[in-house]
């Protein structure tokens with residue numbers, strides 16, 4: 001294995017070595033003999049295997065034992081500074097070029113064991129079910145396509161209307177009156193012919209209407225409107241199938257997104273169980289909110305926020321580059337506070353009837 005140094009900078013200050021990888025933080029390493037600095041300098045010349053590294057260090061007058069070098073490389077890997085050279089690219093120049101930025105992004109999280117190409121492979125092999133290709137779903141589809149998700153199933157039942165044009169940038173003037181999922185699929189195919197797209201034009205009136213779509217799906221994203229319980233239906237279908245779910249939406253002044261890791265995190269039904277005491281003003285307000293039909297207040301910049309946040313949370317599930325941020329919680333962004341974010345965990349409901357439907361997980365070996 002050849003070890004490659006990621007893009008970083010360093011400077012010796014007394015007996016310390018100051019290293020910067022992520023520009024917002026610096027790493028201070030004790031380096032009284034200058035061995036770490038020598039190792040970084042040798043690595044900067046190009047990827048090398050352990051034998052070649054020792055030889056190059058020796059040529060600089062720095063003698064290290066195999067054990068010392070191994071420990072040093074492990075330490076640099078733990079700090080996220082080195083990775084396996086062969087894992088940086090797929091070896092297919094067309095794929096490497098198409099996914100240049102995706103691979104660079106994953107390079108922040110790669111190390112000697114998890115490679116950039118592992119993250120990318122998971123995305124390219126993933127099958128994602130997108131519920132709704134309207135307000136938030138339109139930008140969500142574009143984000144997923146950019147990431148290169150291998151298979152997309154798009155579900156919607158609407159036609160493209162002129163009023164969609166403030167926020168749904170998938171559609172063109174000539175699409176007015178045509179099926180949204182068909183036009184969205186055409187956009188994806190034109191954008192990246194390697195992405196397999198399937199369309200489902202249907203109304204969803206309960207969890208059973210999604211049962212045939214969850215098979216073989218790695219992730220469900222988006223959100224259905226049109227009924228106050230639509231979110232709970234999707235939640236039940238996802239939990240029953242054991243497929244992670246990321247949904248989002250907006251009230252007049254609050255954007256929010258949340259995710260469900262079936263059997264691991266609380267679900268949307270758990271959150272719904274958080275009801276104020278009956279007969280109180282708070283309970284009445286809750287009832288009013290639940291039954292309220294407001295015209296969706298999203299504008300382009302806000303809709304794009306929701307779509308991109310859902311896509312990013314979905315990427316956490318697909319690749320594990322980070323732990324899901326909104327699993328069993330609602331992440332809220334307040335429009336009145338410049339989109340300041342807060343995270344509100346769902347209540348712990350040990351006897352949630354929907355969570356009980358989650359299939360048992362086989363422990364990862």
Ligand SMILES: [Zn+2]
Nearest residue numbers: 267270352355
């Ligand atoms: Zn639950």
